[in-house]
């Protein structure tokens with residue numbers, strides 16, 4: 381089976397990708413298992429950061445690599461936390477502090493629209509001149525207090541009006557097919573089916 385290194389250290393993403401790849405004929409190996417150091421994410425766009433992470437992991441391992449750069453975008457906050465979603469509440473990264481800061485910044489704002497956005501990049505080699513790229517998005521509304529224990533990141537605040545639940549109240553089977561990440565991966569796998577790894 382072909383191996384693909386997953387260029388992420390986020391435990392929540394690793395869980396979701398493991399499940400999403402369960403039916404795919406590719407062995408997904410988290411970069412941490414191969415001793416890959418954390419990549420810098422210095423850029424102001426998701427796509428540039430995703431490319432940087434994928435190239436870094438591929439260069440370190442000699443394997444094809446898949447990276448996910450994602451985040452929560454809130455129009456009422458000018459698009460924040462956006463590419464800074466992981467470290468919005470400061471270093472070291474903490475989901476709890478990120479959620480607290482988000483609630484503080486929003487205050488009693490009535491415009492609570494938000495969306496998750498993900499870019500996936502697959503490089504066959506570190507200097508792949510033609511990376512496979514796909515994006516996905518899911519829209520929701522931010523609550524005033526967290527609800528639910530599942531998922532990760534901002535999921536306890538991310539309310540899905542059509543489902544009447546937060547993303548943290550969904551099972552992985554419910555979240556994955558509709559999430560920004562699940563949608564991006566479906567698009568990426570469709571591209572991959574036309575090409576070869």
Ligand SMILES: O=P(O)(O)OP(=O)(O)OP(=O)(O)OC[C@H]1O[C@@H](n2cnc3c(O)ncnc32)[C@H](O)[C@@H]1O
Nearest residue numbers: 388389390448449450451452465466532533534535
């Ligand atoms: O870079 P890697 O190692 O993959 O891990 P990371 O957590 O730093 O990942 P990003 O730089 O892509 O930042 C994404 C952040 O956006 C948030 N996020 C992304 N997808 C999410 C999801 O499905 N549910 C909840 N929060 C999510 C969460 O705070 C993540 O830490």
Ligand SMILES: [Mg+2]
Nearest residue numbers: 390421449466
């Ligand atoms: Mg990151």
